[in-house]
Amino acid sequence: MNTGRIQTSIAVTLLSLSFTVHSEELRARAIFEEKCVLCHGYEGKGDGRMQKLLDPPPSNFHISELSLDSMVEIITNGGESVGRSISMPPWSSELTELEIEMVANYVFGLRNH
Ligand code: HEC
Numbered sequence: 643m644n645t646g647r648i649q650t651s652i653a654v655t656l657l658s659l660s661f662t663v664h665s666e667e668l669r670a671r672a673i674f675e676e677k678c679v680l681c682h683g684y685e686g687k688g689d690g691r692m693q694k695l696l697d698p699p700p701s702n703f704h705i706s707e708l709s710l711d712s713m714v715e716i717i718t719n720g721g722e723s724v725g726r727s728i729s730m731p732p733w734s735s736e737l738t739e740l741e742i743e744m745v746a747n748y749v750f751g752l753r754n755h
């Protein structure tokens with residue numbers, strides 16, 4: 643057994659794992675900036691430029707109590723599909739399932755920040 647080699651390979655695995663997580667977060671942030679800030683605002687506080695035109699207003703993710711699954715649902719199919727505002731568009735034709743999962747994780751992670 644070569645413990646040095648095992649340690650190195652563990653280190654490499656952890657490094658590439660953290661790189662994957664980090665790059666997913668960057669990708670999610672890029673999607674958010676491109677498609678969501680207009681309504682939800684740069685910090686996800688529901689204060690984007692469209693805010694004044696929308697009633698109900700865009701959600702503030704920092705105080706959201708929605709589960710991650712429900713977020714995926716509303717992002718995928720839009721507000722209307724879950725009995726909420728039609729102003730929240732469906733994204734399934736714009737984003738892949740993986741992208742929706744990533745951006746849902748991103749906005750879910752904003753709460754309590
Ligand atoms: C045209 C404006 C608009 C855009 C663009 C938009 N949203 Fe929304 N979103 C809304 C509105 C308005 C609501 C609140 C709906 C309601 O309360 O009935 C909402 C609600 C949500 C909710 C539910 C949160 C909660 O706590 O109830 C999530 C999650 C969400 N949006 C994610 C996103 C994501 C992710 C994007 C970008 C891919 C996005 N939205 C783009 C307007 C928008």
